[in-house]
Amino acid sequence: MKKILSSLAALLSFLYVAGQNDATLTIQQNNTGATISxxxxxxxxxxxxxxxxxxxxxxxxxxxxxxxxxxxxxxxxxxxxxxxxxxxxxxxxxxxxxxxxxxxxxxxxxxxxxxxxxxxxxxxxxxxxxxxxxxxxxxxxxxxxxxxxxxxxxxxxxxxxxxxxxxxxxxxxxxxxxxxxxxxxxxxxxxxxxxxxxxxxxxxxxxxxxxxxxxxxxxxxxxxxxxxxxxxxxxxxxxxxxxxxxxxxxxxxxxxxxxxxxxxxxxxxxxxxxxxxxxxxxxxxxxxxxxxxxxxxxxxxxxxxxxxxxxxxxxxxxxxxxxxxxxxxxxxxxxxxxxxxxxxxxxxxxxxxxxxxxxxxxxxxxxxxxxxxxxxxxxxxxxxxxxxxxxxxxxxxxDAKLLPILLNSPEYSMGDEKIPSVNASASVDSNNVIHVTLVNLDPHRTINVSTQISNLSWKTVDGQVLTAAKYTAVNTFEAPHTVQPAKFNGAKKNGNNLNVSLPPQSVVLLEMKN
Incomplete structure (x- = not known):
């Protein structure tokens, strides 16, 4: 019985941590006409x-x-x-x-x-x-x-x-x-x-x-x-x-x-x-x-x-x-x-x-x-x-048209203080290309972002990511390319929705086209 309870506790602990690592993002059509100047x-x-x-x-x-x-x-x-x-x-x-x-x-x-x-x-x-x-x-x-x-x-x-x-x-x-x-x-x-x-x-x-x-x-x-x-x-x-x-x-x-x-x-x-x-x-x-x-x-x-x-x-x-x-x-x-x-x-x-x-x-x-x-x-x-x-x-x-978002992010905690791990914004340009920028502030956890895109059609997704092994990483005159963008492969199409695996301490740009 103790062994069963121990296994159940471990499973619940795993599910709790997994839940903490999930974010949901809904991208909506813009009915306000707002443009990102x-x-x-x-x-x-x-x-x-x-x-x-x-x-x-x-x-x-x-x-x-x-x-x-x-x-x-x-x-x-x-x-x-x-x-x-x-x-x-x-x-x-x-x-x-x-x-x-x-x-x-x-x-x-x-x-x-x-x-x-x-x-x-x-x-x-x-x-x-x-x-x-x-x-x-x-x-x-x-x-x-x-x-x-x-x-x-x-x-x-x-x-x-x-x-x-x-x-x-x-x-x-x-x-x-x-x-x-x-x-x-x-x-x-x-x-x-x-x-x-x-x-x-x-x-x-x-x-x-x-x-x-x-x-x-x-x-x-x-x-x-x-x-x-x-x-x-x-x-x-x-x-x-x-x-x-x-x-x-x-x-x-x-x-x-x-x-x-x-x-x-x-x-x-x-x-x-x-x-x-x-x-x-x-x-x-x-x-x-x-x-x-x-x-x-x-x-x-x-x-x-x-x-x-x-x-x-x-x-x-x-x-x-x-x-x-x-x-x-x-x-x-x-x-x-x-x-x-x-x-x-x-x-x-x-x-x-x-x-x-x-x-x-x-x-x-x-x-x-x-x-x-x-x-x-x-x-x-x-x-x-x-x-x-x-x-x-x-x-x-x-100069793209803002796409309003609803974001539910896990928290990044330090002592008794908490901030959202993830922030984001989205837009659609004059060629109907959708761009989403995502930031993961948590230096330890990969955040899985389940993204629903309403009433906007797209077929392909490409991405770039900016990150480094340490948040103190810098570019120097001796090593000027330590922190620079790289191709991002952590975004997958799921019907008309999108699943994103957002690395720790990272900035990601996603581009979605028809």
């Missing part, structure tokens, strides 16, 4: 550390392919992931940047001290014309952040005119003298940055008044209607969002921003980018998933004042922020990039995709050599980080 996949390049200087803009003697001083291997890598927009010149830097210092003959441009990031002196050799040439090479839209903190209404007004007016005026004459005949027609325009902090330490009410004033003088010109983005909240400052939505007319702003960084420990001691245990890994993932609550609650406030969702929620700074790499300038924010960071990026993009009715622009911080960078460089060497490959996989969602 490609601009959710935007990036951010501030005058900070080695992002602009020694990242995009290099010494003319560096032995790499260049146009002028723009590094072309970096450009080609970003074109491959279809970068849709690039935010510049900041960040905190934007509110001390005076655009006239960055135009005209480079040897006559005044030098400036970057007081926010390392106290270094910049020569302003990379300015408006250089940035817009970079965007042209990338094939992306520029997103310019204007100076509200230390600038003037007149200064921003003239910058917009310099960029976008095609008639006869002092600004267009100056632009032509500086070598640009036609206007650039820049649409995305940020009115200040972090005005609650480094952009002026304003109250929400004070900023709303300033925004309305600046917005009046940031003019629309033929072919260049501005998509003005107001400075929104930091993290969970819901009162800021409420105040801006109450006090700024909806027809004066295209978007309202939100900034949130995933910090593994705390702002005083953020934690290492490469040396962390499972407890810190778990905490990081829990903080990453907090983006779901932030987007939901800020969107709910916006819905109250804007039920038609005319104003976008623009999450134009997000990503993981760790301590800098040992031996590097602490003001340059140079950090390595591990599989953990790729899982953060993929989970965040899934959240944005599923909220694409309100989230219509986002910018990862930052593109090259700073924070959660896509690309790291060392003189002539260049490598692609695990986060880069997430954007390569997820580009399939750009």
């Amino acid at each position: 490609r601009h959710i996949y935007g990036h951010f390049s501030e005058h900070l550390g080695r992002c602009i200087y020694d990242g995009f803009w290099v010494d003319e003697k560096l032995p790499v392919k260049k146009k002028d001083r723009i590094r072309l291997d970096v450009v080609e890598a970003l074109k491959k992931i279809q970068i849709p927009n690039l935010r510049w010149p900041g960040g905190c830097f934007a509110d001390e940047y005076h655009w006239r210092d960055g135009i005209g003959p480079r040897d006559q441009r005044p030098k400036m001290v970057n007081t926010n990031w390392g106290g270094v002196t910049e020569d302003n050799s990379f300015g408006t014309h250089e940035f817009l040439e970079l965007c042209s090479l990338l094939g992306c839209e520029p997103y310019i952040s204007g100076n509200v903190g230390s600038g003037t209404v007149e200064e921003m007004n003239k910058w917009v005119e310099y960029l976008n007016f095609n008639g006869e005026s002092p600004m267009t004459k100056m632009r032509k003298q500086n070598g640009r005949e036609e206007p650039w027609n820049v649409h995305f325009w940020g009115v200040g940055n972090e005005s609650w902090g480094c952009g002026g330490n304003m109250t929400a009410a004070r900023y709303a008044d300033e925004y309305r004033r600046y917005a009046v003088f940031a003019k629309n010109y033929p072919g260049a209607a501005l998509k003005k983005i107001a400075c929104g909240a930091s993290s969970d400052d819901y009162k800021w969002t409420e105040t801006e939505m109450q006090n700024i007319p909806l027809n004066q702003m295209w978007g309202l921003s939100l900034h949130y960084y995933t910090v593994p420990r705390n702002w005083q001691k953020k934690g290492s980018a490469t040396a962390f245990d499972e407890q810190e890994y778990f905490t990081t993932m829990k903080k990453c998933l907090y983006m779901e609550e932030l987007v939901s609650r800020h969107s709910a406030i916006m819905d109250h004042y804007d039920p038609q969702k005319r104003v976008a929620l623009a999450v134009d700074e997000w990503g993981i922020w760790t301590d800098v790499e040992p031996g590097t300038n602490p003001g340059f924010l140079y950090q390595q990039n591990s599989l953990r960071d790729a899982l953060v990026a993929a989970s965040t993009l899934n959240i944005f995709n599923n909220h694409c009715d309100r989230v219509r622009l986002a910018n990862l911080a930052q593109t090259v050599n700073v924070l959660q960078a896509l690309i790291l460089t060392d003189k002539e060497k260049m490598l692609l980080t695990p986060t880069y490959y997430v954007f390569d996989l997820f580009k399939a969602h750009q």
Whole structure:
């Protein structure tokens, strides 16, 4: 009898564990018409550390392919992931940047001290014309952040005119003298940055008044209607969002921003980018998933004042922020990039995709050599980080129609805390190709995902997977291919449904075609 009971207990234990390892996913047709804007996949390049200087803009003697001083291997890598927009010149830097210092003959441009990031002196050799040439090479839209903190209404007004007016005026004459005949027609325009902090330490009410004033003088010109983005909240400052939505007319702003960084420990001691245990890994993932609550609650406030969702929620700074790499300038924010960071990026993009009715622009911080960078460089060497490959996989969602999902996931536990092991998003493109992105945050268990696909026909499934033996795995200049996508064979068609065996600590892209 004891032997029978022991066997029964073992069987029940097995069934319990098996059940824990199962997830169910239902993919439905989209009746809302929501589209995943490609601009959710935007990036951010501030005058900070080695992002602009020694990242995009290099010494003319560096032995790499260049146009002028723009590094072309970096450009080609970003074109491959279809970068849709690039935010510049900041960040905190934007509110001390005076655009006239960055135009005209480079040897006559005044030098400036970057007081926010390392106290270094910049020569302003990379300015408006250089940035817009970079965007042209990338094939992306520029997103310019204007100076509200230390600038003037007149200064921003003239910058917009310099960029976008095609008639006869002092600004267009100056632009032509500086070598640009036609206007650039820049649409995305940020009115200040972090005005609650480094952009002026304003109250929400004070900023709303300033925004309305600046917005009046940031003019629309033929072919260049501005998509003005107001400075929104930091993290969970819901009162800021409420105040801006109450006090700024909806027809004066295209978007309202939100900034949130995933910090593994705390702002005083953020934690290492490469040396962390499972407890810190778990905490990081829990903080990453907090983006779901932030987007939901800020969107709910916006819905109250804007039920038609005319104003976008623009999450134009997000990503993981760790301590800098040992031996590097602490003001340059140079950090390595591990599989953990790729899982953060993929989970965040899934959240944005599923909220694409309100989230219509986002910018990862930052593109090259700073924070959660896509690309790291060392003189002539260049490598692609695990986060880069997430954007390569997820580009399939750009401008595709969202397919709403219902997901029931097992839990990943650490002590008394729990988070969902699996997150996902799905879309169908203009060729009726279905794409599903799945993330398994559990570093130990393969999760079996039983997927029901309603009223959508498909015949074949292909996939790619991004994973590694350890969540601390990184790409280095000595071993640049440690973490990169591989073919995924763990998805099997079952009638019109799909069974997926999702490896531990992995990102999977599935593509289903007729």
